[in-house]
Amino acid sequence: MALFLSTYVNKVDRKGRISVPAPFRSALPEHAFNGIVAYRLFKYDALECCGMGRMEAMARRLESLEQFSQEYDDLQTLFSDAEQLTFDGEGRIVLSEALREFAGITESAAFVGVGSTFQIWEPTALETSKKVKRDRLRHNPVSLPPEPQLAIRGSGE
């Protein structure tokens, strides 16, 4: 499984191109599609990204939900707003205006490794969010449960 760590801030150029950090490109599993999928987070004005394989697995899990249910419909939105972004020869992607606008990205973007996926944030918004979360962790420690069972995602369990 892919593991994304750290945070990198890179520039967006006039053509909407931005370098995906080299460690993230290395961490992506091999796939016929050479790039990533970006979709909008529900809770934050930021994007979540992963390889195509993970997206395909998510699609299979969507199929396990009750068709026509409210949550099925809701999750379909995730897919319809998602964009596949191909790497160019230098490891850059092009962020569409729609994605940039959703995340409030203008000149730079922060690539935020969060374990099995990574996120793309506007850097100032990221710092604000991180500060809140760090403060919360400092005052209300949480723990990780022991080594898992696999969880079904997106089911709201």
Next chain:
Amino acid sequence: MALFLSTYVNKVDRKGRISVPAPFRSALPEHAFNGIVAYRLFKYDALECCGMGRMEAMARRLESLEQFSQEYDDLQTLFSDAEQLTFDGEGRIVLSEALREFAGITESAAFVGVGSTFQIWEPTALETSKKVKRDRLRHNPVSLPPEPQLAIRGSGE
């Protein structure tokens, strides 16, 4: 499982390089990634370090949490603040300015084995913290639980 003991103090050079003590390098499990992962402790201005395998296990455990819960979001910060640090040919890592600043490290750093992981502290801050803990233990002794129950905690205990 890895076992890290003792405390070593090494120098940071002008490029931010520092030697990881040889016993710690030996104690790390084999992994394709030749280095360590450093992340920020919640309760102290210090870093905690482990091998990549342990970080991967932590990522799997994160996946077992409810995906949109607040504690899930908060713990993601641990990953986004973490950095993978590759060993150079001489067993050194480069501590980024962000990590050094967080831990208050300038000229030297203390490597502190704490069992299954190790920590990196600014040496004076470490001494202060140790003194506080020794005083507390003297007045309020604690015990270890029996063998199978040790849990990894997201916060300093």
Next chain:
DNA sequence: GGACAATATGGGATATCATGGGATATTTTG
């Protein structure tokens, strides 16, 4: 106490990565 090995420290060269620009191919629009 000396020799040797292991470890830590220091410096410089090279490779990689991020950034920037232009050309070409493809798609869209009129």
Next chain:
DNA sequence: CAAAATATCCCATGATATCCCATATTGTCC
């Protein structure tokens, strides 16, 4: 079908990360 717009591809450069080599210090063994 042609022109315009956009996406993709290709190439170059500067900064920095990585790699390589040497020396000093410390620990171990005889």
